[in-house]
Amino acid sequence: MVQIVVPSILAAQADGSRCFDVEAETVGEALRALPVADLLFNERGEWSTHLNVFVRCPRNTGHRHDRRRLDPARAHEMVPPPSQHANAGFAGRKAECAGLDRLLADAQAGRSAVLVLRGEPGIGKTALLGYAADRAAGCRVARAVGVESEMELPFAGLHQLCGAMLDGLGRLPPPQRDALGTAFGLSSGAQPDRFLVGLAVLSLLSDAAEERPLLCLIDDAQWLDRSSAQVLAFVARRLEAESVVMLFAEREPDELDALARLPDLPLQGLPDDCARELLASVITAPVDERVRDRILAETHGNPLALLELPHELSPAKLAGGFGLPGEQPLPGRIEASFRRRVEQLPAATQRLLLVAAADPTGEPTLLWRAAAVLGIPAEAAAPAQADGLLELGAQVIFRHSLLRSAVYRAAVAEERRSAHGALAAATDAEVDPDRRAWHRAHATLAPDEDVAWELERSAGRAQARGGLAAAGAFLQRAAALTPDSGRRARRSLEAARAKQLAGAPRDASTLLATAAAGPLGKFDRAMLQRLRGQIALDTRRGGAAVPLLLDAARQLELLDPGLARETYLEALRAASIAGRLGGGVLEAAEAARRARSQEGAPRAVDLLLDGLAVRFTDGYAASAPALKRALTAVRDQGRSAGQDVRWPWIARRVAPDLFDDDAWHELATRNVQIARDAGALAVLPLALNYLAGMRTSDGNLDAAAALLEEADAIADATGTAPIVFGRLLLAGFRGHEAQVSVLIEASEPTAIARGEGVVLTYGELARAVLHNGLGHYQEALGPAQSASARDELLVSVWSLPELIEAAARCGRTGLAADALERLSERTRAAGTELALGIEACSRALVSEGEPSERLYREAIERLGRTRMRPALVRAHLLYGEWLRREKRRADAREELRTAYEGFTAMGMEAFAERGRRELLATGETVRKRTVRTRDKFTPQEVQIARLAGDGLTNPEIGAQLFLSARTVEWHLRKIFTKLDISSRKQLRGALRDAGPTAVPT
């Protein structure tokens, strides 16, 4: 009897072992009977007609090698690999399997689904993925596996998953196609926004699932590179009706886990009877009852432990009742067990395993080239294969990922370095420069400029592909390996910048500390300080950023005046976000006033900075002319192509501050358009909130609601905290008391913790509008007073008319007069119809007799020429109320009816009710009308209907709302049913018929 050991990619036997016993005489026959795929690889993993098969005699201590040549012409006989769970006698996972079956059935029915299988190492996650794959008959299956040592390579995991679908790339809308192409390094282009990459992947998967459902299996997700994890989490959150199932397997999540908020299924150990059965399948020797119970108890039903730990115990121990070693946690014990198994192997085999463990690609050719560099003979593979630890086929596969870690960790640093060195030497610098650089970095102990430089170049490539996290990691490693201290500091600074942009401010801070050790030139020192300020602004929005940014700006003045001025503007912005919680506005403004001016024609940012510096030092009126010029310049700039996605910066608050409704409209609209076109999801929610604020103020409350819905959907999809000020204002205008309270209660503590004082002021403005609408003037007073006293952009000046109305109604004439004075100083300086109309209305409130009436009429006339309908309708209401008190009932009725109808149409419920009460008081009977007529539509349906009614195609709507075209189609079908129509053409008409507020415009 001899044993044949096959360098196999396929299990030669049902139990998965790679060796089997045959009669010595029938060796030739047995070899011929082997699956051909096993035989087509030689031990270097290359396809070959020459194959070495080891035949060993178990009674001999050494191996006798019998080299045979086999006929490769039988490739067609290749048999499929038996699935892992079938091998292991898959058991005890009934409920989980039923759950997976349901997901697959849903996918067949056109629905998408996402599930993260979570649990400790060895608990059976991969096995369940295997189950799903086996059950996915009729589905297309795509896979990706996170690899620990590839965590720094940008989009590595995503590329694995999408690799086979890239033929669909050409069918994507061009921006998505370009973004994904760049991310995968297939084409070069502008650095893609990672969410646009996400949208592209969503479209790609949806396209791939067009013919038959698509099952995506993503194993070891805890080791996905960050860019891939973020993109896949985004896609997972946006799936709805594409027939795509995304199944992740992940160990216990950490705090940075991108998949944290996806639906998950925590896996526990196998039930006792199944655990017993599994154990029995591996212990063939007689076993003492107590030992068996002890193993069962200590493994907690972890299948890998059940399969692996008995290896530790000799038949004597099993029979004799000796305990299992150690009390360390289970994964550690399994790893230790693997380690001991590896230690039994010949030294060359151990070294080969180490090289395999250090190579994330699992490419056999690469492994063998590296092995050759280290002088590891081909035979070294056999014992590891014989022991079932390693499969060497089309891919190099470890028995289990814990084995890979065990091998890597058990090696001493020196051995690891030489393995990486060999892999670097074996990696083609042309084909895969980044992996080569990464291996070289791990092979190097002493600083080495050559290696650091190579890493820096990899970082550049990663950054260009949108892999900012990867760029940061490359640069960090490059910095650590840089011999020259100045260069080291600069690379640390660059690494910090990349980490900051990648949304990892804490890592960035650590790197800044290294950079600060210097030596750095003056410019770099200034940039370091600026980055500190930006990090402070990102992590804690409050005032802490202001002094840092001011200091940076001062340092930059002599070095780069333009950049210095941009930094001053950042400082002013930081101070104005911090508001009452920061208090640095004046200091920032004074410093900005002293800033040197730019040579040449001033840019829009320069004008803006100059105007704002005056605004916060000399006041509103003094700054108005300069800020008007700045607004004109910003608007001009916004009309040209290629604007930065952060355009128009703080100007979107300056326009309403100056009562310039046209500028406000243009800036807010264009801002969203630019962010949308660039797919800049990181800035889009904020832009949408500003636009929603504008739409609320011009009376399009439904449109505002839809925009906020979109903003929240993006925040949800991108895993960022939702922005609240748009909602606050909308709830105030609607007159929903409970909603305003809930929003304030929910947002204030966070705002205070983050130092965002401006959110508190928005809350006060919302409360003032709300209570004036409800007619609770006393309650409107406090918030209006507080908000207007602060002189914050937009919010303070818009709180003044609220204060005047509340104070006048409460009989606080002194307070009202004082507020009016402050208001008119501003409205006169602003000088727009909107400003003057609002002033006239406020002045009418504190006047009496004929002047009052004249002022109301003036207000109505002026406001009628603006976009701001709520202000106009409120003027009608106040005028009507005044007329009623003057006992001019017929005139009063007319105004109040206009007001009531106007508020009702806009959905300003509290004000509508105030108008209705006043109308009743004139003796008119008014039926209480419900304002909303469209509750049967979800906000998302409203958005989709609106866009489809505007003539957008499904992919266009999808691109706007970050949904796949198929999900859009699915929603549209539901909308059609609700409206009882059958085509898009009927949509507009049907929506119009559904009621006055049915079509937000």
Ligand SMILES: Nc1ncnc2c1ncn2[C@@H]1O[C@H](COP(=O)(O)OP(=O)(O)OP(=O)(O)O)[C@@H](O)[C@H]1O
């Ligand atoms: N229900 C089961 N019945 C029998 N064997 C199982 C079962 N589940 C898993 N196994 C076996 O247990 C071993 C470990 O399972 P698996 O590799 O799926 O764990 P895992 O959770 O993916 O671990 P890791 O986090 O390390 O990747 C495998 O050999 C697998 O075949």
Ligand SMILES: [Mg+2]
């Ligand atoms: Mg696994």
